[in-house]
Amino acid sequence: MKAFENLSPATLDEAVELLGTARANGExxxxxxxxxxxLGMVKDELVPAPDRIVDLKRIPGLDEIxxxxxxxxxxxxVTVDAVARSEGIRSRYPVxxxxxxxxxxxxLRNTGTIAGNVCQRPWxxxxxxxxxxxxxxxxxxxxxxxxxxxxxxxxxxPSFIVHPSDTANALVALDAEFQITGPNGERTVPASExxxxxxxxxxxxxxxxxxxxLVGISLPSTSANRSGAYRKVMDREAWTHAVVxxxxxxxxxxxxxxxxxIVLGGVAPIPWRVPAAEDMLRGQGITAELAQQAADSALEGxxxxxxxxxxxxxxxxxxxxxxxxxxxxx
Numbered sequence: 001m002k003a004f005e006n007l008s009p010a011t012l013d014e015a016v017e018l019l020g021t022a023r024a025n026g027e028x029x030x031x032x033x034x035x036x037x038x039l040g041m042v043k044d045e046l047v048p049a050p051d052r053i054v055d056l057k058r059i060p061g062l063d064e065i066x067x068x069x070x071x072x073x074x075x076x077x078v079t080v081d082a083v084a085r086s087e088g089i090r091s092r093y094p095v096x097x098x099x100x101x102x103x104x105x106x107x108l109r110n111t112g113t114i115a116g117n118v119c120q121r122p123w124x125x126x127x128x129x130x131x132x133x134x135x136x137x138x139x140x141x142x143x144x145x146x147x148x149x150x151x152x153x154x155x156x157x158p159s160f161i162v163h164p165s166d167t168a169n170a171l172v173a174l175d176a177e178f179q180i181t182g183p184n185g186e187r188t189v190p191a192s193e194x195x196x197x198x199x200x201x202x203x204x205x206x207x208x209x210x211x212x213x214l215v216g217i218s219l220p221s222t223s224a225n226r227s228g229a230y231r232k233v234m235d236r237e238a239w240t241h242a243v244v245x246x247x248x249x250x251x252x253x254x255x256x257x258x259x260x261x262i263v264l265g266g267v268a269p270i271p272w273r274v275p276a277a278e279d280m281l282r283g284q285g286i287t288a289e290l291a292q293q294a295a296d297s298a299l300e301g302x303x304x305x306x307x308x309x310x311x312x313x314x315x316x317x318x319x320x321x322x323x324x325x326x327x328x329x330x
Contacts, residue, residue: 029053031054065082079112080117092222123164134198180215228249291323
């Protein structure tokens, strides 16, 4: 890797200005929080080697979790491990704490940030191993007729990547909002609108412009009756992404479900919410039969490729089991 200059701005405005100036001068510049995915992308030649790294760690407040009556604010540089261990997150938003605890290995959780985890690039082996695929500017998605065991069964085409983030699924289930800043100021985007399907863009997986930063996440206040859980199936015990996962929240009034969020991971290029399955649970007492019906609904419309049809059965079983366990009807 070529030598680069490390810049340490003291404010977000300064960080945005440094990135803009470097790029205006024809230099390659990247922001960095934890930097684990950036390093991997440079090594895999997914992005050019940098001339400048704008290190965000000195900027006050980006590594803090703040709670009030209105909800919880998580700075973009809060580590995944800090999210998993936070008592406030664990008590108010257990689905997020469990999702964060399921991320990678301890080393990654200790260095990787929540913003970085949400914004990480796909881990499709064709994309990462130098194939001239659609995501790298080529003319085909090799997974269509290739090794597609880990690829999408929903939302695929023309690329069949899956989104690798555990925390992203939980944040969609929690109706989180993302705070974004750039040279044109600040904007807020609901988590459900942050991610982009390949049919809408092959160059990126979210709405961030090249000169924008994800700097914070807002979680709404939650009721005492709302519970959550994150369940993840992996192809080995640790340091791997989900084959399938479920981020689930239920708002229970006794045995009756007042509200629900079900978001599937490992099955689509974005966190895949299934509103029809949620609707089946609302206003109903949870039974084994209803949980199975919701699970069946969640997987309606799946379009597996030649080698990943197993994901349909696996995800269906995971939804059913998660609903029963979280509702107490198991």
